[in-house]
Amino acid sequence: MAPLTDPDLLFAPETRSLCRALYAGVKDLPIVSPHGHTDPRWYALNEPFPDPAQLLIVPDHYIFRMLFSQGVRLEELGVPTLDFPTLNGAPVETDGRTIWRRFAEHYYLFRGTPTRLWLDHVFEHLFGIGEPLNPVTADRHYDTIATLLQRDDYRPRALFDRFNIEVIATTEGALDDLKWHRAIRDSGWNGRVVTAYRPDAVVDPDFEGFPANLDRLGEITGCDTGTWEGYLDAHRKRRAYFKEFGATSSDHGHPTAETANLSEAAAGELFNRIRHGSDDERERRLFRAQMLTEMAKMSRDDGLVMQIHPGSWRNHSPAIFQKFGRDKGFDIPTRTDYVTALKPLLDCVGLERDLTIILFTLDETSYARELAPLAGVYPALKLGPAWWFHDSPEGMRRFREMTTETAGFYNTVGFNDDTRAFPSIPARHDIARRVDCAFLARLVAEHRLREEEAHELARELAYTLAKKAYRL
Amino acid sequence: MAPLTDPDLLFAPETRSLCRALYAGVKDLPIVSPHGHTDPRWYALNEPFPDPAQLLIVPDHYIFRMLFSQGVRLEELGVPTLDFPTLNGAPVETDGRTIWRRFAEHYYLFRGTPTRLWLDHVFEHLFGIGEPLNPVTADRHYDTIATLLQRDDYRPRALFDRFNIEVIATTEGALDDLKWHRAIRDSGWNGRVVTAYRPDAVVDPDFEGFPANLDRLGEITGCDTGTWEGYLDAHRKRRAYFKEFGATSSDHGHPTAETANLSEAAAGELFNRIRHGSDDERERRLFRAQMLTEMAKMSRDDGLVMQIHPGSWRNHSPAIFQKFGRDKGFDIPTRTDYVTALKPLLDCVGLERDLTIILFTLDETSYARELAPLAGVYPALKLGPAWWFHDSPEGMRRFREMTTETAGFYNTVGFNDDTRAFPSIPARHDIARRVDCAFLARLVAEHRLREEEAHELARELAYTLAKKAYRL
Amino acid sequence: MAPLTDPDLLFAPETRSLCRALYAGVKDLPIVSPHGHTDPRWYALNEPFPDPAQLLIVPDHYIFRMLFSQGVRLEELGVPTLDFPTLNGAPVETDGRTIWRRFAEHYYLFRGTPTRLWLDHVFEHLFGIGEPLNPVTADRHYDTIATLLQRDDYRPRALFDRFNIEVIATTEGALDDLKWHRAIRDSGWNGRVVTAYRPDAVVDPDFEGFPANLDRLGEITGCDTGTWEGYLDAHRKRRAYFKEFGATSSDHGHPTAETANLSEAAAGELFNRIRHGSDDERERRLFRAQMLTEMAKMSRDDGLVMQIHPGSWRNHSPAIFQKFGRDKGFDIPTRTDYVTALKPLLDCVGLERDLTIILFTLDETSYARELAPLAGVYPALKLGPAWWFHDSPEGMRRFREMTTETAGFYNTVGFNDDTRAFPSIPARHDIARRVDCAFLARLVAEHRLREEEAHELARELAYTLAKKAYRL
Structure with missing residues (x-):
């Protein structure tokens, strides 16, 4: 590959x-x-x-704007509302793995964008990942990154x-x-x-x-x-x-x-x-x-x-x-x-x-x-x-x-x-x-x-x- | 060729x-x-x-605007005036072959334009024409297209x-x-x-x-x-x-x-x-x-x-x-x-x-x-x-x-x-x-x-x- | 080379x-x-x-604007002030060779610009120069050009x-x-x-x-x-x-x-x-x-x-x-x-x-x-x-x-x-x-x-x- x-x-x-x-x-x-x-x-x-989603997805407006444009709600991506955590409105997702899976499902949206190039670069060069992110590989990516983030050299x-x-x-x-x-x-x-x-x-x-x-x-x-x-x-x-x-x-x-x-x-x-x-x-x-x-x-x-x-x-x-x-x-x-x-x-x-x-x-x-x-x-x-x-x-x-x-x-x-x-x-x-x-x-x-x-x-x-x- | x-x-x-x-x-x-x-x-x-000119030239503003920009009058291309056919002003050309020849004379103007690509594509793929349109080939193109347009499968x-x-x-x-x-x-x-x-x-x-x-x-x-x-x-x-x-x-x-x-x-x-x-x-x-x-x-x-x-x-x-x-x-x-x-x-x-x-x-x-x-x-x-x-x-x-x-x-x-x-x-x-x-x-x-x-x-x-x- | x-x-x-x-x-x-x-x-x-600087540098706003943008004063390039030669302000350089050397020092600024292409073309095709202009070659360029400009065929x-x-x-x-x-x-x-x-x-x-x-x-x-x-x-x-x-x-x-x-x-x-x-x-x-x-x-x-x-x-x-x-x-x-x-x-x-x-x-x-x-x-x-x-x-x-x-x-x-x-x-x-x-x-x-x-x-x-x- x-x-x-x-x-x-x-x-x-x-x-x-x-x-x-x-x-x-x-x-x-x-x-x-x-x-x-x-x-x-x-x-x-x-x-x-913190976890991969909090590190890479939640704070990155390049990422969540694209998913939002295709119908994903910001709350589903863990983006906090100003009244969070009072949960006035839809609940804000807090589970990193759930956010990550949602992101992985939509990763194809970034084809042709710099976000895709940056993330693939990070996956490979920082986290040693060799396979493309998609719904099938989402959990493996998540686990690899989560584990490395706990190490002192990260x-x-x-x-x-x-x-x-x-x-x-x-x-x-x-x-x-x-x-x-x-x-x-x-x-x-x-x-x-x-x-x-x-x-x-x-x-x-x-x-x-x-x-x-x-x-x-x-x-x-x-x-x-x-x-x-x-x-x-x-x-x-x-x-x-x-x-x-x-x-x-x-x-x-x-x-x-x-x-x-x-x-x-x-x-x-x-x-x-x-x-x-x-x-x-x-x-x-x-x-x-x-x-x-x-x-x-x-x-x-x-x-x-x-x-x-x-x-x-x-x-x-x-x-x-x-x-x-x-x-x-x-x-x-x-x-x-x-x-x-x-x-x-x-x-x-x-x-x-x-x-x-x-x-x-x-x-x-x-x-x-x-x-x-x-x-x-x-x-x-x-x-x-x-x-x-x-x-x-x-x-x-x-x-x-x-x-x-x-x-x-x-x-x-x-x-x-x-x-x-x-x-x-x-x-x-x-x-x-x-x-x-x-x-x-x-x-x-x-x-x-x-x-x-x-x-x-x-x-x-x-x-x-x-x-x-x-x-x- | x-x-x-x-x-x-x-x-x-x-x-x-x-x-x-x-x-x-x-x-x-x-x-x-x-x-x-x-x-x-x-x-x-x-x-x-209808005839090739009425089909391909007269209604296509991409075509007649280019010829007009180079000094050809719209009437010469069969574009009807609003008071047509009272012929107030220059007569509007109605003969398909005459319009076609005029167009063929100016076809070189379309070099580098999409109109040229579209038309050559139509000539070849729809009408089976193999030679470029120019004043010499104009009549052959016209006849080929006119004949085909009469067929049921056209x-x-x-x-x-x-x-x-x-x-x-x-x-x-x-x-x-x-x-x-x-x-x-x-x-x-x-x-x-x-x-x-x-x-x-x-x-x-x-x-x-x-x-x-x-x-x-x-x-x-x-x-x-x-x-x-x-x-x-x-x-x-x-x-x-x-x-x-x-x-x-x-x-x-x-x-x-x-x-x-x-x-x-x-x-x-x-x-x-x-x-x-x-x-x-x-x-x-x-x-x-x-x-x-x-x-x-x-x-x-x-x-x-x-x-x-x-x-x-x-x-x-x-x-x-x-x-x-x-x-x-x-x-x-x-x-x-x-x-x-x-x-x-x-x-x-x-x-x-x-x-x-x-x-x-x-x-x-x-x-x-x-x-x-x-x-x-x-x-x-x-x-x-x-x-x-x-x-x-x-x-x-x-x-x-x-x-x-x-x-x-x-x-x-x-x-x-x-x-x-x-x-x-x-x-x-x-x-x-x-x-x-x-x-x-x-x-x-x-x-x-x-x-x-x-x-x-x-x-x-x-x-x-x-x-x-x-x-x- | x-x-x-x-x-x-x-x-x-x-x-x-x-x-x-x-x-x-x-x-x-x-x-x-x-x-x-x-x-x-x-x-x-x-x-x-006239001399190479008066011919090629002083009158060319493409050239002196670039040097000016990088901190060279116009007077240093021989561009006359309106009150020249009353020398109200900095003196205007009049020595062609000095201007030329100053220009040669900054010639690298023109990399990627048309000015560079034009000048190299002139150096080679008009003056028969084969080496790039830089501080080391500046005087040789100057002499070559100055000499040729005195000839009748120039x-x-x-x-x-x-x-x-x-x-x-x-x-x-x-x-x-x-x-x-x-x-x-x-x-x-x-x-x-x-x-x-x-x-x-x-x-x-x-x-x-x-x-x-x-x-x-x-x-x-x-x-x-x-x-x-x-x-x-x-x-x-x-x-x-x-x-x-x-x-x-x-x-x-x-x-x-x-x-x-x-x-x-x-x-x-x-x-x-x-x-x-x-x-x-x-x-x-x-x-x-x-x-x-x-x-x-x-x-x-x-x-x-x-x-x-x-x-x-x-x-x-x-x-x-x-x-x-x-x-x-x-x-x-x-x-x-x-x-x-x-x-x-x-x-x-x-x-x-x-x-x-x-x-x-x-x-x-x-x-x-x-x-x-x-x-x-x-x-x-x-x-x-x-x-x-x-x-x-x-x-x-x-x-x-x-x-x-x-x-x-x-x-x-x-x-x-x-x-x-x-x-x-x-x-x-x-x-x-x-x-x-x-x-x-x-x-x-x-x-x-x-x-x-x-x-x-x-x-x-x-x-x-x-x-x-x-x-x-």
Whole structure:
């Protein structure tokens, strides 16, 4: 039987030997994971992971959204309702094996998706499984994984080493006390886990609990978040605090890429209105827009790399949001403009050569039309890798095809896995490396690049560019 | 000389043997044609088709738009003017052979287009022609086809059997009496021809004769279409009537995907204003939007699969519209939003697991950005195949490349030919099957899919998914 | 060592022999360059070109934008500031060799870009250089090129002949006296250099010096540009004057594709307001829109082919614009609508069979959705080749993949190089021919086209279509 993950995975037959040669040079490079959502608690406590379903199914919105789309209820997959365990409504499944079997029954739905590639990779390379998952093999998979998860060499720190992770960034909100990061540091463990500054909850007036969040920000920092100056100072203090725990970047998940560059006075007045609870949608938008520019200016000053992740309509279904909360697979991409939206920010700091702003998109139409032309000229801009729904073989290939000719490779920043699925990290990096090698092999095969250049680039894309861009 | 349609048509050289193997498993599957525009009268009367030009050229807007773009007048191709035969303006050509010769002279214009593939397929497989069409061979083609069309085994029902059609859907307006469908049923013929409910003329206030159409709808159903309740009841009655003639779906060709979900009272008031001829463009748009949601609610109740075909700017040239009427090749795609537009409808019925809404688009930018993410999570949504201008090898390939990774194969609904060109139906299905086999072969060649899965998927895409999605 | 430009450049390995065969039939065809920005002074005076840096680096915004994006200052690359040589700010580098070395250090940034392919092609084919450019070889390259540029057979006219240019168009503003074109004509040289009419400075109220430009237009033509009629007459006279110097086309670089078709009276009133300096942004937009239609009507009358180049946000960075002026790599594409924007113009002249309007885009999403459907039906419309950032192997491939199936090949107009980089012209045409041959080879390999058709098409795309569409 063929292995779950063929050694030639993602290599086109017509350029296979070149793909293999390029890949051989990068497959064992350490993993640099500059942006993601793993839980620092794992590394701090180093406890065994829970059962296979709780580890691999319940928290993975790629997985349960697909099953939900085909009629499986989220409760049947163990996704907790907000009122859980009061069981108002259908009971939430808690038995790992039952959830696993349900998943296995529907695993065929993932044919042709990256989730399938990631999971098969994990099954084979992490858990040593050789047969495809289906209803017949479901229990054997479950038992194998459950058993291994109890072993010490499957605990988080052991996996961190096994995965050859050189450094990994987590993402914490501005109000987080970073206690798990402190615990990691205090533990004497030598794994490098850094945080990143994500201030959405205190810069977005539409965020749940925004006023209370600002109060809390004031308490934590001792700054008067009732004034614009105090509010900005509070950010500066938190950024400095995050830097103490290794942060080299901030992260901004706005609905759009809109920016503004108001005068000091106008910005202060806007803050006052927002602070007093303005429900004018334009003002709230303008405040978010202004805050991107403020964050960029702080990045210019303190050196944090700024990441902008716009264009997701969060919680598109109110019924699901009310019942299950955030991050349930109902975040849908929207058309996103950059050329107009970023102009105020770029007019302010776009020509800075020591500032790095990394742009992501869920709207692939902006790759060739807007993002590559912008990143190909503004010194402050770089392009983040294909993101979220586009973090897939076809998505990554389109990213390269549509950005390279205008922005080159060196205005991109390598790969980041952006995941909370810790066991899948090697799979994700492996697949990204394979896709890039295949892209480079195609360029060589068509004599658009020399082979020695492709070898050099393969290393840059797999390792060096991420380290350099994120200052890690 | 090479055949007009090579046995390896559309198979990439680098995956050819795999393409052949996959295709061998699907090429003889019956045709399920769940959406199209053939004329039920053909099956009812079973008369011989007219001359080659009247059959293949005059009604095919793909063909005459291309010749028109290169300076040939529509009259020269036999396209009737609205005042025909008064000959106000240039005379309309009526001689089939003259039209055919003119077409043959310009056949080179279709190089690289799907029309060329379809026609060569028809010439070879239906009419046994082995030489390319050009000015020299034009008369021989014409004679061969004209002669065959007179034979009994080239009449509609014989072709239906020869084409191995298991079921075909036509599309009729809400006011249609379905007399040809009744005649088919009464004839005792065993071919399965079903209708589909297309209510544009009675839900779109901008449709020609809208007020009279509503009056007529009232007469036919005995409902009071002067009231909102009566109007909705009339729809329910017509839907039930269409179901008697096999309908399993409705079809909605709106300018945009905009939906609304007004309160009962507000919807009733809106209807009153529309019924009294409101010329407020926003109200007319809102009414169309509300009606999509009403139709979705009826589909939830009566089980008709709902098809939404938005985004065509109909009759872009007023001069052509005035002279020749609708469907003259001047329908132009427009940028189409789904994420915002569909939200009211989705908030209402999007989570229903027994409802099927099939979305089509003419704006390929929505595939990966909007449609695949939506269909990959909302149980009520499925993706229709690449449509109209995109029903072509590159178009179908882009559809798979941009939807599969997020929505999977199982949130798509197989192929539909959407054609009024009856003789081209086998060609269209054959080409779709070939493109899908080539796509699957590429996945297998890159080890993204196992070969046995590809065989299974080839059958699903060619046959099973269409039957299942359309409940046929 | 491999040559800088492999004989199989851009040929896919799986269709290589077919690519070679097709390319053999077109590689030596004369160059028809119907649209570009070379300086007619070169051909008039036939002086030697300046040093390698001044020839190849300083004027090429593709090059300096990339280096600027990576932190190199424009002054370091010799790009003159507007106040040069007053040296307000950093001094501008004037030493060619220093600039060249700086460029060579950063040449790796261009991996995967068309600039790299063009330059390597020039190095090898024009200057006989066999080794890659890098810091070690920089001086040798420089010396080789500098030496050759002093030779008589490297002067403009000699290169014109060596490049096998059959005809080349330059682009001049409406106020240009065409003295260099006159000098060329008077010189008795047999090279065919024609002009093109570019009236942006006198049709766009936002253009620098617009009112003075209109005054000047009046002086030159003897028309009263204080009145609408006189203003239009002035255009007619200038167009006639440009035709005397070989012009067969006009060129229009508007921010959008917006058109208008006002009544004679309304247009006249609008002109009056604009002439008196209206600062109403809507009026200024409307005037630009109206002028596209006016130019189209004049084209209908005088036979000049009309080119519309919309969708570039010029001078996106005000800081760069103020310091360095126009054309410094800060022109960024924007989302561009055609279906709505062009309707007034198309309603007016879109059905004209003797008019040719060539549409370009920087927004690739419009290829399949809008441009191919429009050009595939309106007799007056043709599609210009992939433009600017998209004038690249992937960009040209996407153009063919997304336009051919709906518009066919014959509603496109071949290649134009659009360049001011004279030495790169053969490279650009060679690469375009290779990309087209590779595209055709793929069609043949998949049996979508017969081989003899591909040979014919290769010639059309490389040579015939451009001559025909531009009436050259």
